[in-house]
Amino acid sequence: MKQIHKIGVLVALSLTAANVWAEGTLDAVKKKGFVQCGVGDGLPGFSNPDAKGTWTGLDVDVCRAVAAAVLGDATKVKYVSLTAKERFTALQSGEVDILSRNTTWTMTRDASLGLTFAGVNYYDGQGFMVSKTLGVKSAKELDGAAVCIQSGTTTELNLADYFRANGGMKYTPVVFDTSDQTVKGFEAGRCDVLTSDQSQLYSLKIKLSKPENAIVLPEVISKEPLGPVVRQGDEPWLKVVRWSMFALLNAEEAGVTSANVDEMLKSTNPDIRRLLGLEDPKGSILGLDDKWAYHIIKQVGNYGEMFERNVGAGSPLKIDRGINALWNKGGLMYAPPIR
Structure with missing residues (x-):
């Protein structure tokens, strides 16, 4: 049926x-x-x-x-x-x-x-959001990080390009289907960093139970019209x-x-x-x-x-x-x- x-x-x-x-x-x-x-x-x-x-x-x-x-x-x-x-x-x-x-x-x-x-x-442009407890101030400090990403977006490709271009840094992707799932995964500690368009990062940040505990790093790594x-x-x-x-x-x-x-x-x-x-x-x-x-x-x-x-x-x-x-x-x- x-x-x-x-x-x-x-x-x-x-x-x-x-x-x-x-x-x-x-x-x-x-x-x-x-x-x-x-x-x-x-x-x-x-x-x-x-x-x-x-x-x-x-x-x-x-x-x-x-x-x-x-x-x-x-x-x-x-x-x-x-x-x-x-x-x-x-x-x-x-x-x-x-x-x-x-x-x-x-x-x-x-x-x-x-x-x-x-x-x-x-x-727009792609950026990174991390917990303040991670203690990083730049995306170039994210070697070995677990990264929350939404599937079906340009975000996945841009992330791979950026890490490869910056000394071949390693990362573990943690992929979700929706933006809500992505931010919940970040808040639950399933990843060290959440990457998306910067506009989306600011939107997702206000959904956190404690938005003051997260920061958006200064790097913008892509063009996102x-x-x-x-x-x-x-x-x-x-x-x-x-x-x-x-x-x-x-x-x-x-x-x-x-x-x-x-x-x-x-x-x-x-x-x-x-x-x-x-x-x-x-x-x-x-x-x-x-x-x-x-x-x-x-x-x-x-x-x-x-x-x-x-x-x-x-x-x-x-x-x-x-x-x-x-x-x-x-x-x-x-x-x-x-x-």
Whole structure:
């Protein structure tokens, strides 16, 4: 019976994917009235359900922005919690319309999985978290350590590269399927060090019963551009997701916020008027309403607002903007113009 059920599920997923690809995701989303969003399995600040089951986080807000652009309502999202091992299959099969869960953009993923990255919503890098009792101040002191890692991530490969490049240091990997399992393994003493993207380390640290007993080491050993992913070959949907992210950045650069966007409708600034759909180009070239960006900003805010409430000064994580600041503030965040 289990085998029959498994075959039935696979057939259903195949049919779902075929229907989505034949119709196009943008049209399918408009028809069903919601965005099916693949998110993480519980990472505060990025994608995490609160006590009432409401999903919040930087990655969650990307999906909310897309829903606002397409449907005029940022609440029209259904979330699917996915582990790192499950995420790409779920997108490939059509189970989700967009994957937005701290996923690193790499050449292999971009070129060999039938998927396309729509952009970067957080620039990150891999780091190490250790217990203060270990008495180390640098990752170069970790020779012989047991290291907790989440499976199905770039973390495993980066770790091997780093230890090999630094004198062939030895380590014992302790692998888990989910981020929760990884942090519990670390707290239980199954490993000396937990390695992951630095953003994830800060998120996992606040889950510890005694977060003050752990420190994040200074080394950043990789480039981890994180961003949403869609299926390859679906250009209209890719453009909607990509320009929804660009609207968030352009809004911050122009000083348009959720609080002042209605007042900004009176602006004579050409950049702001184009952003808010008051002058060409109109939303129709994306298959959207002319107020698509207005809906994003009014309901979700601009990128700066998203950052601050989810991972920045207004959040428990208190992460500095750093390289995630706008390009004209010393960061890497840069969006093409709306014109």
